[in-house]
Amino acid sequence: MRAAMIRTRALVAVAPLVLLPALGPVADAPEPVSISGTTWFDANFDGIRQDTEGELWKLPVRVERADSPDVVATGETGVGGRYEFTDLPPGRYKVIIRGASERGPTRQDVGDDRTDSDIDQLYGQSNALDCTGGPCTVVDGGFAESHLDVGIEVDPATVKLPPQGRASVKVTVTNTGTRPWWASVYLPPQGVAVENPGGEGWVCNTVDPRRPNCSRFGEFLMPDETRHLWFDVVTVGAPSGTVDVSVLPGNDDNPANNHGLVHVTAR
Ligand SMILES: [Ca+2]
Ligand SMILES: [Ca+2]
Numbered sequence: 001m002r003a004a005m006i007r008t009r010a011l012v013a014v015a016p017l018v019l020l021p022a023l024g025p026v027a028d029a030p031e032p033v034s035i036s037g038t039t040w041f042d043a044n045f046d047g048i049r050q051d052t053e054g055e056l057w058k059l060p061v062r063v064e065r066a067d068s069p070d071v072v073a074t075g076e077t078g079v080g081g082r083y084e085f086t087d088l089p090p091g092r093y094k095v096i097i098r099g100a101s102e103r104g105p106t107r108q109d110v111g112d113d114r115t116d117s118d119i120d121q122l123y124g125q126s127n128a129l130d131c132t133g134g135p136c137t138v139v140d141g142g143f144a145e146s147h148l149d150v151g152i153e154v155d156p157a158t159v160k161l162p163p164q165g166r167a168s169v170k171v172t173v174t175n176t177g178t179r180p181w182w183a184s185v186y187l188p189p190q191g192v193a194v195e196n197p198g199g200e201g202w203v204c205n206t207v208d209p210r211r212p213n214c215s216r217f218g219e220f221l222m223p224d225e226t227r228h229l230w231f232d233v234v235t236v237g238a239p240s241g242t243v244d245v246s247v248l249p250g251n252d253d254n255p256a257n258n259h260g261l262v263h264v265t266a267r
Contacts, residue, residue: 033131035063035139036084039077039097042117042142045178045223047107049115049142055081056143059097066092066128088131095119095126097141104179106142107223117142122180122220149177150221150247152185154260160267161235166195169262171229171245173221177253180220186248187212187231191241192264197231204229239266 039056040049061083063073072093073085097119099105105124110116118126118139126139153172161167175181185202187194194212197204204214214229221227233243243262252258 030090031134032087033090033134033136034084034086034088035093035095035129035131035136036082037061037095037097037118037139037141039081039083039141039143041103042106042144045106045144047110047116047142048112049117049140056099056103057081059099059141059143061095061097061141063088063093063095066094088136090132093129093131093136095129095139097124097139099124099141099143102146103143104146106144106178113138116140121222144178147178148181148252149254149257150175150181150183150252151254151257152245152247152260154243154245154262157261158263158265159233160265161233162267163235163237163239165267166232166234168230169233169243169245171231171260172226173229173247174226175221175223178223180222182216183219183221183227184213184215184248185229186246187214187243188246189233189241189243191236191238192243193234193236194243195232195234197229199229200227202227202229204231233262233264235264235266240264 039059040053041056043053057077059077061075061077062071063085064071072088075083075085077083105119105121106117108117108120119141124141129137151174155170159167173183173185187197188211193209197212197214201216201219202214203217204212206212241264245260245262247258
């Protein structure tokens with residue numbers, strides 16, 4: 001049975017009528033617009049609501065102006081995971097839906113607009129909505145279990161070098177979890193040196209040669225996203241050594257893949 005609709009009253013007053021010159025025709029007042037949607041639990045994190053995936057209640061929802069942080073309406077989801085804001089003045093808006101700490105927004109806009117999620121994974125925020133000419137778009141929000149898992153692979157994992165030799169190592173960093181990750185990779189060498197790290201947006205710091213590290217300032221590694229970086233491993237006297245390439249994200253749910261060890265042996 002279809003659940004009853006919950007109406008959430010907008011907190012903003014309807015814009016006043018615009019008065020035209022006394023002798024001219026009087027314009028119609030702009031029709032108020034409404035924004036509605038449904039929130040649901042994306043159990044399989046595919047960004048699509050299947051019939052078996054239930055609604056989420058009591059999630060905070062707010063409407064802001066598209067081009068500013070001005071909040072024009074707030075509420076929460078109710079029966080059936082529904083929310084609706086009515087009597088909004090025509091304008092350009094965005095919708096922000098908050099999940100609980102253990103759940104974050106699922107993949108955005110993956111397919112059929114009737115069954116997918118319309119908010120981004122970082123902030124739970126919709127794209128800008130053009131509500132200037134009548135009813136506005138439905139904004140649905142899917143939320144998935146929060147799961148952080150970043151993994152490292154190194155290639156090659158074994159390097160044979162002569163004294164003063166040099167070889168390039170490729171590092172593959174992949175986010176296989178459901179949460180965006182603010183990425184940092186550490187490249188501490190033992191018995192060898194790490195030089196020239198970088199690539200694909202990584203900004204690397206080699207000031208301390210014992211602890212080179214690379215980060216992606218201002219850019220998250222999103223779920224399913226892979227980024228590579230490269231560095232040179234250089235023998236510096238010792239016949240062998242290692243580089244323990246690692247990611248150290250807080251609360252990684254699968255730390256087993258957080259390291260990629262490069263073995264350097266003498267040729
Ligand atoms: Ca799903
Ligand atoms: Ca991991």
